[in-house]
Amino acid sequence: MALEKTWRWFGPNDSIKLSELRQFGVEGIVTALHHIKGGAVWPVEEIMQVKEEIERHGMRWSVVESLPVSEGIKQNNSDRKQLIENYKISLRNLASCGIDTVCYNFMPVLDWARTDLHFVSESGAESMLYDHATFAAFDIFILNRPNAKQDYPEDILAEAKQIFDKMTIDEQNTLAFNIIVVTQGFINGTVGNVQNYKQVFLDYLSKYDDIDKDVLRNNLLLFLEDVIPVAEEVGINLCIHPDDPPYPLLGLPRIASTLEDFDWIFSNYPSRANGLTFCSGSLSVREDNDLVKIAKRFGERIHFVHLRNIKRIGTRSFYESAHLDGVVDMYEVLKALLEEQHQRMANGRKDHRMPFRPDHGLKILDDFNRTSNPGYPLIGRMRGLVEITGLEIGIERSLS
Template sequence: MALEKTWRWFGVKDSIKLSDLKQFGVEGIVTALHHIKAGDVWPVEEILKVKQEIERYGMRWSVVESLPVAEEIKIYSQKRAVAIENYKTSLKNLALCGIDTVCYNFMPVLDWARTNLHYKHDNGAESMLYDHNTFAAFDIFILGRPKAAQDYPKEVVDKAKIIFDGMSEEERNTLAFNIIVVTQGFINGTVDNAATFKEDFLYYLSRYADIDKPKLRHHLAKFLEDVLPIAEECGINLCIHPDDSPFPLLGLPRIASTEEDFEWLFNQYPSLNNGLTYCSGSLSVRTDNHLMAIAKRFAERIHFVHLRNIKKLGEKSFYESAHLDGVVDMYGVLKILLEEQKRRITEGRKDTRMPFRPDHGLKILDDFHKDSNPGYPLIGRMKGLCEISGLTLGIESAWKA
């Protein structure tokens, strides 16, 4: 059968058109209502506009990525009740439109972090890089987060100071703008392109001053307690995305980074509607995450798959590599996912599509002449989709031999 081939599309403003995607085998689209502020209701009419546009090109709206969880829910503020009710209404409206898979995350403030959006490979390709010492330089010396230096070992602080001292003012501002605005703005970023983006960012961080890992876990548990009954009633699978990167940043706790985190999560609400977005790229950053063990253990709860690869540059530093070239055993991971798909078909489960998308991609060839969001070039992702599709065919063909 093969996992459903999907593609992340950022709506009508995306430089990559729906008419292009069908040409190279895309079956489903992964998208969101990016024009609606986090915490507001997704109206049926707006959902249908996007759904019908996708279907006009012979594809389906396979996964919502993401229905964002408002900061008011994460910090459990007085405005939480309204945001929760709006989330429930949005889930009901998605179900009315026939959409059954919703990816979300519970990362505080910063959705994902990279320090270089144009990392050059030896062959001329480009991808994104996260360097922990450079991020520390941003956190401690450029952003100036209070007491930030206490969150890093002395050797990291010393290296960060050297990096900071070697940067021009323009380079410092560019690094801050990329981390706070560029990587976040196209995915419902908390801070927009405002003149006060650093100050705004510090304000949002300050709201977590009294929230540690146990408290953020409690807030996630209460979120699940509120929304999962609606998901069950509507037939929607919710799937949390792992933290990116899967370790604490900016003094903020991380609660979806390890096998133990997911065990805790699924024990809170055992329903299979409480699921996982299996992201090989995010999970592989930690050397203590065993990707195939995680895939096997939580296979029945994997509702959506991001396939990406990385190469490590140290304990917490890495760059994104070609889909079949890096620390991820893509063959081993795919084999487990395909075995799970076969099991679901045998058991008669409805959720047998198991959509995957090539997550991020190298900028190559004509990608350099096109505008695209960071990590989302056309040809580099198409290359990854073709490689994964070929590997999938090989695994399935070997089973038939």
């Protein structure tokens, strides 16, 4: 047996076509209805159109990534009731089409953050980098978020000022646009490519002024109490994605970053349908996260797996590296996941596929001649898929 090999595909506008993916062993597709505005109902007709297109190419729609959780739900505001109802209807519609795994996140406003989308390693491969001092420069001096300086230690403040002083106006605007718009634009971002994007972004942030970690946790629990019973009824596994990066940014709380966070989430709503997207790249940014321990502790509720690697380069700073080359002990992580899969099969669980995808990838070779979303080149991810598959075969032989 092996984990189901999946691939994130961004729909008809993706430069990587479904007809290409079967050629190198992809079994399932991870995608979403990206053209539907967040918070709206996903109609059966639209779901089936995508599902049938995937199946025409000999694959299955394995995971929805993601069915977005709207800001109104995270904030528990006046729109929440209708947004929750729409979410429930979408879950029912997905289940009626035979889709059983839905990944989501509960990160306020900003889904993920990087400060350099074209970081070049010594080999000449290109990946993405997050530098905490550069992010502080954006937050304090470019975005001008009120009281932002209070969130950073003195050494980061000093470094951020030095970085900002050396930046041209064009470099400042590029950094802000990449953080607010480019990295979010293909995943139902909150702001969009509007002229006053920085002010719109600040307005979104201000709505969390009175929402701390405890309040956001409570809002997540309210969400789970509303939607998990529907998920259980229709046979869908929901799986929360870890925060990326896994610590507070922009004064916003983070509630899915550590083992303690997941303990809280799963102990407060213990249904197995309340599950985890195990993302090795996001979790490994924190040195205090023991990935193997997390994989074993919550193994029975890991419904989806993202495998990638990073290298740390300072306080809260990192860049994305090759899948088998970084701080993640991919052998031990994958071994723990395969052991969980064996246990599920022994117990007769139907959800033993445990779909994984090579998350992000280095831009290499002909990737430089193709267009792709940040972090999602063809050949770099193909390399990751092949490396993980080879490692998986060796582990499987050792287990049997």
